[in-house]
Amino acid sequence: xxxxxxxxxxxxxxxxxxxxxxxxxxxxxxxxxxxxxxxxxxxxxxxxxxxxxxxxxxxxxxxxxxxxxxxxxxxxxxxxxxxxxxxxxxxxxxxxxxxxxxxxxxxxxxxxxxxxxxxxxxxxxxxxxxxxxxxxxxxxxxxxxxxxxxxxxxxxxxxxxxxxxxxxxxxxxxxxxxxxxxxxxxxxxxxxxxxxxxxxxxxxxxxxxxxxxxxxxxxxxxxxxxxxxxxxxxxxxxxxxxxxxxxxxxxxxxxxxxxxxxxxxxxxxxxxxxxxxxxxxxxxxxxxxxxxxxxxxxxxxxxxxxxxxxxxxxxxxxxxxxxxxxxxxxxxxxxxxxxxxxxxxxxxxxxxxxxxxxxxxxxxxxxxxxxxxxxxxxxxxxxxxxx
Amino acid sequence: xxxxxxxxxxxxxxxxxxxxxxxxxxxxxxxxxxxxxxxxxxxxxxxxxxxxxxxxxxxxxxxxxxxxxxxxxxxxxxxxxxxxxxxxxxxxxxxxxxxxxxxxxxxxxxxxxxxxxxxxxxxxxxxxxxxxxxxxxxxxxxxxxxxxxxxxxxxxxxxxxxxxxxxxxxxxxxxxxxxxxxxxxxxxxxxxxxxxxxxxxxxxxxxxxxxxxxx
Amino acid sequence: xxxxxxxxxxxxxxxxxxxxxxxxxxxxxxxxxxxxxxxxxxxxxxxxxxxxxxxxxxxxxxxxxxxxxxxxxxxxxxxxxxxxxxxxxxxxxxxxxxxxxxxxxxxxxxxxxxxxxxxxxxxxxxxxxxxxxxxxxxxxxxxxxxxxxxxxxxxxxxxxxxxxxxxxxxxxxxxxxxxxxxxxxxxxxxxxxxxxxxxxxxxxxxxxxxxxxxxxxxxxxxxxxxxxxxxxxxxxxxxxxxxxxxxxxxxxxxxxxxxxxxxxxxxxxxxxxxxxxxxxxxxxxxxxxxxxxxxxxxxxxxx
Numbered sequence: 044x045x046x047x048x049x050x051x052x053x054x055x056x057x058x059x060x061x062x063x064x065x066x067x068x069x070x071x072x073x074x075x076x077x078x079x080x081x082x083x084x085x086x087x088x089x090x091x092x093x094x095x096x097x098x099x100x101x102x103x104x105x106x107x108x109x110x111x112x113x114x115x116x117x118x119x120x121x122x123x124x125x126x127x128x129x130x131x132x133x134x135x136x137x138x139x140x141x142x143x144x145x146x147x148x149x150x151x152x153x154x155x156x157x158x159x160x161x162x163x164x165x166x167x168x169x170x171x172x173x174x175x176x177x178x179x180x181x182x183x184x185x186x187x188x189x190x191x192x193x194x195x196x197x198x199x200x201x202x203x204x205x206x207x208x209x210x211x212x213x214x215x216x217x218x219x220x221x222x223x224x225x226x227x228x229x230x231x232x233x234x235x236x237x238x239x240x241x242x243x244x245x246x247x248x249x250x251x252x253x254x255x256x257x258x259x260x261x262x263x264x265x266x267x268x269x270x271x272x273x274x275x276x277x278x279x280x281x282x283x284x285x286x287x288x289x290x291x292x293x294x295x296x297x298x299x300x301x302x303x304x305x306x307x308x309x310x311x312x313x314x315x316x317x318x319x320x321x322x323x324x325x326x327x328x329x330x331x332x333x334x335x336x337x338x339x340x341x342x343x344x345x346x347x348x349x350x351x352x353x354x355x356x357x358x359x360x361x362x363x364x365x366x367x368x369x370x371x372x373x374x375x376x377x378x379x380x381x382x383x384x385x386x387x388x389x390x391x392x393x394x395x396x397x398x399x400x401x402x403x404x405x406x407x408x409x410x411x412x413x414x415x416x417x418x419x420x421x422x423x424x425x426x427x428x429x430x
Numbered sequence: 431x432x433x434x435x436x437x438x439x440x441x442x443x444x445x446x447x448x449x450x451x452x453x454x455x456x457x458x459x460x461x462x463x464x465x466x467x468x469x470x471x472x473x474x475x476x477x478x479x480x481x482x483x484x485x486x487x488x489x490x491x492x493x494x495x496x497x498x499x500x501x502x503x504x505x506x507x508x509x510x511x512x513x514x515x516x517x518x519x520x521x522x523x524x525x526x527x528x529x530x531x532x533x534x535x536x537x538x539x540x541x542x543x544x545x546x547x548x549x550x551x552x553x554x555x556x557x558x559x560x561x562x563x564x565x566x567x568x569x570x571x572x573x574x575x576x577x578x579x580x581x582x583x584x585x586x587x588x589x590x591x592x593x594x595x596x597x598x599x600x601x602x603x604x605x606x607x608x609x610x611x612x613x614x615x616x617x618x619x620x621x622x623x624x625x626x627x628x629x630x631x632x633x634x635x636x637x638x639x640x641x642x643x644x645x
Numbered sequence: 646x647x648x649x650x651x652x653x654x655x656x657x658x659x660x661x662x663x664x665x666x667x668x669x670x671x672x673x674x675x676x677x678x679x680x681x682x683x684x685x686x687x688x689x690x691x692x693x694x695x696x697x698x699x700x701x702x703x704x705x706x707x708x709x710x711x712x713x714x715x716x717x718x719x720x721x722x723x724x725x726x727x728x729x730x731x732x733x734x735x736x737x738x739x740x741x742x743x744x745x746x747x748x749x750x751x752x753x754x755x756x757x758x759x760x761x762x763x764x765x766x767x768x769x770x771x772x773x774x775x776x777x778x779x780x781x782x783x784x785x786x787x788x789x790x791x792x793x794x795x796x797x798x799x800x801x802x803x804x805x806x807x808x809x810x811x812x813x814x815x816x817x818x819x820x821x822x823x824x825x826x827x828x829x830x831x832x833x834x835x836x837x838x839x840x841x842x843x844x845x846x847x848x849x850x851x852x853x854x855x856x857x858x859x860x861x862x863x864x865x866x867x868x869x870x871x872x873x874x875x876x877x878x879x880x881x882x883x884x885x886x887x888x889x890x891x892x893x894x895x896x897x898x899x900x901x902x903x904x905x906x907x908x909x910x911x912x913x914x915x916x917x918x919x920x921x922x923x924x925x926x927x928x929x930x931x932x933x934x935x936x937x938x939x940x941x942x943x944x945x946x947x948x
Contacts, residue, residue: 369695632678
């Protein structure tokens with residue numbers, strides 16, 4: 044007699060035990076330390092912090108180790124932890140003009156106040172594998188010079204001085220900044236909410252969307268006004284003291300895109316902005332974010348909506364990789380109750396069509412009948428996304 | 431059941447600090463389940479034993495509901511007798527952190543102590559056609575749920591028919607409730623808090639025409 | 646009932662912090678007051694993936710108390726891996742008693758089924774919902790579907806069902822079959838087979854629906870009219886099976902098809918494993934020992 048499979052609990056426990064074993068790898072090889080991950084896989088750590096929406100290098104490193112290097116899994120681990128943390132308050136906006144700069148480039152000016160500072164970048168490296176890293180990983184010490192104490196104005200501020208670029212929107216005092224981690228996402232979404240969603244959105248998804256705008260799907264004529272990466276201070280306004288106090292420093296990458304100009308009979312032409320700001324060093328993400336931010340502003344700038352990157356419902360509903368991976372991967376869960384329901388219907392419809400075919404074989408000898416033209420297809424355009 | 435029954439919170443510090451949940455996690459869950467039961471079965475009296483001790487005129491039952499459901503995200507509106515009492519305001523602020531709504535139509539919750547003199551239901555937030563949930567839930571402190579003025583109810587949550595008889599109420603309360611239901615899915619939801627018992631009148635509930643008419 | 650204390654975890658009772666629970670509780674009350682309407686809520690990241698029951702888990706976490714007895718099923722079965730994982734989650738974070746017996750549970754969290762045994766008025770059934778919007782596959786935009794609900798404009802749903810009939814001779818929806826709640830809101834009952842739809846109508850138990858990824862909660866209060874959409878000439882009908890359950894012999898339950906070989910061999914067994922086991926016990930005349938069996942089955946938290 045048939046006996047249903049049992050022992051799910053033991054199977055799960057065993058699977059997790061095996062997972063831990065596989066994660067550890069060859070036990071004769073020393074285990075990775077979090078310092079190694081945080082120090083040597085720093086960009087992976089940056090991505091996990093950015094999309095996990097939690098600035099904590101050690102936790103991100105732990106998540107990467109625990110997830111065997113699966114960064115979306117690591118992002119998920121960080122998010123699930125983050126959501127349990129108490130919300131103590133909101134910081135003041137960070138001032139990127141006061142950033143301690145480690146890299147700063149502009150594509151719109153050859154030279155500019157503060158200069159171009161390449162910093163640690165893959166740009167211009169020859170993408171040749173370097174076997175010596177595997178054996179003897181002792182690169183030269185970096186060249187140094189006295190730090191530049193001059194202020195480094197943002198390119199958009201330079202353009203803004205001349206009125207050549209739209210001004211940065213003023214904060215509306217009294218209007219709280221939207222927070223999609225505390226309120227359900229609602230459309231239409233204002234720019235603050237969109238930027239928050241993009242900042243934690245999947246790098247690959249935003250990269251593809253940004254790329255699509257360059258290929259004519261809502262082209263926005265972007266120039267990299269500036270990318271800067273470095274440390275900024277995080278300040279919190281202390282009610283008791285009456286002024287803001289610094290609570291720490293975080294590394295961020297900021298990208299200011301300078302886009303297609305706008306003008307009208309009344310207003311002289313001006314360049315427009317797209318903005319990206321991400322935890323850690325992640326230029327690809329910051330640039331993609333700036334491109335998508337700009338394309339999502341079509342309505343505000345009086346443009347036509349023609350492309351996916353302009354569609355905020357589409358972009359914001361699908362940019363979160365923790366949600367996306369959960370729902371895609373949930374297809375692994377058993378669906379046999381629903382499948383049984385579909386099986387029953389398909390069998391019944393096939394039987395009916397066969398009966399009708401038998402009945403009609405004598406009177407007429409023609410093939411397809413009025414309702415029978417769809418007899419081999421799937422069971423209709425119905426619910427494909429069962430949980 | 432719950433330890434709410436046994437252990438009142440010892441008065442610690444000022445009056446604003448006293449009289450809250452003895453065991454916040456368990457007590458809040460217990461009160462919520464009672465409220466959920468009341469909403470699920472409109473009109474039915476649900477026991478709500480509680481030792482919450484807010485400053486009067488806020489009652490223990492209304493106080494317990496406030497502690498279970500209010501927080502920083504829920505602007506509240508209090509009727510005049512409640513709003514005029516600083517001790518009460520402090521108690522609510524300390525235990526729930528709920529901000530004071532700028533008007534009844536901005537409130538997530540309304541606390542009403544003088545029900546016979548309360549403002550019209552239509553003055554509270556009704557929600558919108560697209561977001562009917564953005565409406566006020568009224569917590570009405572009544573003396574009893576078993577007055578002689580019996581109202582027959584039907585609708586979701588009610589198997590055949592249910593009765594409710596809270597008092598005191600404004601004179602035209604039935605008409606207001608009918609008008610409130612006519613707005614469905616917009617409208618307000620009402621939770622009556624009486625000594626030891628609560629009952630709900632959500633917007634989905636209909637008043638039956640053949641209700642008794644005395645009183 | 647509560648046995649071992651919650652393990653030394655840094656988390657609150659039932660995992661969620663109190664502020665989150667209050668937010669979810671308020672959404673549940675709105676859902677009950679507006680039957681079938683999807684209440685937006687700020688769903689939290691849970692320590693399990695979106696799409697794996699985070700909406701149901703958040704509802705259960707918000708309503709459960711130390712005296713509750715929890716049953717979790719997936720596809721009707723208590724022993725499917727996701728059901729086991731979710732049951733374990735609450736045993737660990739809330740220290741509540743769990744059971745596989747439908748009649749013993751005060752809260753039943755489910756994915757894709759409603760138990761065969763009729764629910765009682767003191768029970769709550771919590772559904773895990775992937776896509777809460779019944780109109781989503783006809784209109785992908787939330788801004789549009791929200792308008793349709795506001796205006797009670799459900800024409801596209803009827804057109805879709807009618808097109809099914811024109812094309813296939815049947816309404817080709819077999820699960821997640823849309824219903825009309827209390828004559829007002831068209832609602833997705835979650836991907837239960839339409840076989841289970843009649844159990845939604847005038848249920849004795851409160852029915853709560855949670856969609857975590859889509860950030861929606863909705864409800865059907867007890868004793869509420871729930872009508873599966875249909876047409877006069879094509880009335881709604883549920884699946885029927887030609888044969889009885891191969892294990893317990895019951896007719897009229899929802900069956901899973903078990904493949905026994907690669908030559909078309911198959912058998913059909915109850916998808917509700919608890920129901921099936923009790924039928925077997927009854928058939929074997931061991932009813933007199935049912936109290937012993939019951940206490941054995943009410944598994945306490947894993948110590």
